[in-house]
Amino acid sequence: MSMSKSTAFFDRKAAAAIARSKQEPSWLVAWREEAGEWAAALELPKPEKTPIDRWMLDAQGEYRPGQTVSLLSELPSEVLALLDEQVGGAVIVQHNSSVVYSRLPEELKAQGVVLSSLEEAARTHEELVRTHLMTAYARDEHKLSAMHAAMWNGSVFLYVPRGVEIAEPVQAVLYADDAEAAFVPHLLVIADEGSRVCFMENAAASLGETETTLFHNGAVEVFAKRGARVQYAAVHHMDDTAIDISFRRAVLADDARIEWLIGDLHEGNTLSDTKTILKGTGSTSDAKVITVGTGSQRMSLTTGAVHIGRSSESDMVTRAVITDEATVIINGITKIEKGSAKANGQQTERVLMLSPKARGDANPILLIDEDDVMAGHAASVGQVNAEQVYYLMSRGIARSAAERLIIYGFLDPVVSEIPVEAVRKRLQQILERKLG
Template identity: 75%
Template sequence: MSTPTTSFGREAAAAIARSKNEPAWLIAKREEAGELAAALELPKPEKTPLARWNLNVQGAHRPGKSAASPAELPIAVASQLNAQDTGALIVQHNSSVVFTRLPEELKAQGVVLTSLEEAARTHEDLLRAHLMTAYEPGEHKLSAMHAALWNGGVFLYVPRNVQIEAPVQAILFADDAEATFVPHVLVIAEANSRVSVVENLMTDLGDSSATLLHNGAVEVFAKPGAHVQYAAVHHMDNSAIDVSYRRALLEKDARIEWIVGEMHEGNTLTDTKSILKGNGSSSDAKFISVGTGSQRMSLTTGAVHFGLSTESDMVTRAVMTEAATAIINGVTKIEKGATKANGQQTERVLMLSPKARGDANPILLIDEDDVKAGHAASVGQVNAEQVYYLMSRGISRAEAERLIIYGFLDPVVSEIPLEELREKLQRILERKLG
């Protein structure tokens, strides 16, 4: 039985938690979130009428089938994996985690990779101190629903001074349009640790007429001197809605790198924010998106500077085709006392159709004098001079435009730290751009 948001509340949240035999502290947190969900309103992103989206039904708990090896995973998932790869991997299928692999050498160093539901039992202190503290249940109805309903999920803990060379893969997969699909990724990187996380969000919904709502969240906690690289590619069927909130909380000299390809086929709402608490912390965010059909996209990237000598850089590049619409917001906030902070951002949109729409909104909120901040934004069509130059070299107009578009998006595509996912992103681009 699916769960409509209009009737969801404290008792419904508690019933779901008890059905999974969760610990009392987590049941209480879900109850509180359920109560908030009944009272709060939807978020109000710029020029995006969420009330018209089908956000009312959250689905039903549909756990996937546990797998003993990658070969037992659904074909759509197994096909994404390199048979020779034996690195860290976790897979969520619909409402539950079905496979986890962590190399023995990483276990020996104290690295933990498990489902968030399991971590609630085995690593209670860490979860209680971090879960839903950077992305809080009280922000709006969708955050409260997420806190009440999250399932499966990813818990990654990297101890002090541990450096993980190979990327940690997280595949989040749904093939049941009526499933509750609410994964939460929690990364805790202790002091002077280093890790790359690669998230692959995908669906295979067939001809289902139901709407799948992905209401996902990522929280990254980078302790002093830690370096976290978080790469993600989202690609779901057009009958799905992608809601993704990402937060990184950075302590002294910590660094986060966001590398995200928003390749979803349906309506998309994403909000990614780096919170630079510690002195000398830094954030680098690179995003690309391609809109097709009549999809609506709201993409917000933000950095909030609290510490001294903090740095943030945000680059978003979007290509809109057919009748797609994108609202792209970049928000740099420098708080009082964050002296010597440096916040830069760039938003660029290419429109390949007269019906396509792109809106780039750079926003600087500065409460301190001794800082640097800047922005650049552009919305337009493929540069005619570049097309002419390539055509003068014997390249057709269509091929010239394609090369320019690929060059426009390459700064993000080339940064994906896992070859298989990078190749997948390139295939998606070829398909979406025709």
Template identity: 70%
Template sequence: MSTPTTSFGREAAAAIARSKNEPQWLVSLREEAGELVANLELPKPEKMPVQRWTLDQYGSDRPGTTVTSRADLPAAISALLPEDQGSSIIVQHNSSIIYAQLSDELKAKGVLLLSLEEAARTQEKLFREHFMTAYTQDEHKLAALHAALWNGGVFLYVPRDVIIEEPIQALLFADDAEATFMPHILVIADNNSRVAFVEQVATSIEGSAATLLHNSAVEVFTKAGAVVRYAAVHQLDDSAIDIAYRRAILGNDSRIEWIIGDLHNGNIVSDTKSVLQGNGSTSDSKIISIGTASQKMSLTTQAIHHGLSTESDMITRAVMTDKATAIINGITKIEKGATKSNGQQTERVLMLSPTARGDANPILLIDEDDVKAGHAASVGQVNAEQVYYLMSRGISRREAERLIIHGFLDPVVADIPLEGLREQLHRIIARKLG
């Protein structure tokens, strides 16, 4: 039975931690977060009344069954994994990690791919140095709730100078609407390392009367000279609420690439931020979303420049149908002293229905003179001339519009570093558009 957050506090958080036999320092961390839950307010995304959403139920701990072989995974999970049996993967089922596979070659190089709960016990120094430091528990009520209740989760550490050629994939799957489903992903790329990481979130709770709250967080740390390519695809049922806060902290001459497919069928808060601390660091963010039915979506992308000669580029593309609403914010902030920095952003919304709403809000906050910054935003309908041209070649209007929409979204889809997931993404897009 779910418990409302209004009754959640320090003692309840501690009880959960102790039930998992966690070390005392982690019990204390959860206790502090539990106390904050009662005192902090919900986040306030612009023009998005999240206080009306069902955010006061966090579910109960319902771990999946641990397996040692990929062949023993539930069929619904196996169907979402890459066909390559040698892939590096980690799987969360409801409230716990149930399977992880990493090649012997990567293990020999010192790469770590663990559940976050295991990392808290076995990698204490790295864990405590980074966990909940880019996304802090005092940001708002949902952050505190996440810090108190996170479960399962993924810990990836790539040692200095290690280059991983094949993407590492995490599948976070829920089929119990009353489970606590709050995964936390922590990626640490040490100096001059390189890795591509693919996060896939999916549910199978259609028809459930309960509301599943997916309250997730991602923290990525790219040390000097490191490159991380982070792709995420979310495809949850419409009775779920998708809360996703992503943060990256960049060292000197490092790079983060965000490739985000917010394709959930229910309400969404998605907030992706790159903090360019190091000189010469770069961030590239590409986000796509499709709003259908009466979805409410808050999509925010941010780049905060601190270092010298830093560069950021942000592109968000959304397609809106039916009565869906999307508030799309792009925020570029160049701090005093971040000279020679360059921040660019583009937000584009394609409207397919007169009852849909899409607001694109480009925001530039510049505290330094010797910089470059720019933005572009547009909200419009499918180009009639493009439709006419395709129809003149014997293509039906419906198919012409479909081709134009796929072309509109393809700059992000094409960058997904897994062929199977790209194909799946095309299927999700086709299904959402009807």
């Protein structure tokens, strides 16, 4: 069933009913109502060479909150396995359609740090939420964004006050084990002037035997104010009966910086779009994205940078390994707006194919409206380098082991920089399982 048919019932009235059932503030009810109206009218996005209209995007699910717990030990064992308890910092967990646990150390509370569900923050920090929520990822961008705005549930709100530095990573786990649940998390991170934070998102699903499609329609918005430093790491891995839709946006003020470290390692169809808007003078963005496609997966990964501020710099690296009959489309888009003099935008896309039936495509795009800038790109699609394999074999390493070493070296720029050890180990385990 196509989404255009299935969303006929999802309109202003349906969105308002969801909001009122959760007793949300009146401003949010109206906000969702408007998004619901757009959801019924707007078209799907059209990612390059990826016909997402054929995907089961009508699997919206029902609001099914998880069981709230007061102790970390009371969380499901599958969730605990995704956390690193050696990191004693802030933790927040969404289970299916709601946040079920959060922990914020007292010293961070005393400094004014806020970590809560976005649903709660809409009540307790209305001004911050209203002035930022879906201003980088617009509600009317397309049908998926409108649906997300109308339906987001649970979700994460993090505010780091001016000058505050959070030493340990903030860990967020988004976990689904009910294929019929609405799984629509929104992660809103606001780093005020001169603050520093590392945020680690871990999205997972274990659905068991099911014929129902779980539709993860997720979004991330990061706002880094003047001089703020944000590192945002994410690992996504869900069962192949799930669809992973993830739109990520960052908006940078003067001298702000973001580092994206993204492991899109989902087992099913994936649409991932990560973009930084460099509004401020001297703002910088460094994005590293990896993916592995197996089976008959269809994957579209877009990484983008929009330069508005003078002397802004962006670097984007995307690497994909594909095997079996998987298809991966990688898009890199650097946009340098008029007035962003001295901007520097660089991008690299590389696809490594391990099977003759695998299909990979790398599309570097430079859109430049300013003369006094630097911009460059590199892209390649190919197989494992035979000379590298022969060199390793000449050192006594078996062919299969040699190829594995080359593949892991290819993906290492992201794997080695994941800031939480338990997540880094999990990422390595996923790679081993996906690559056989």
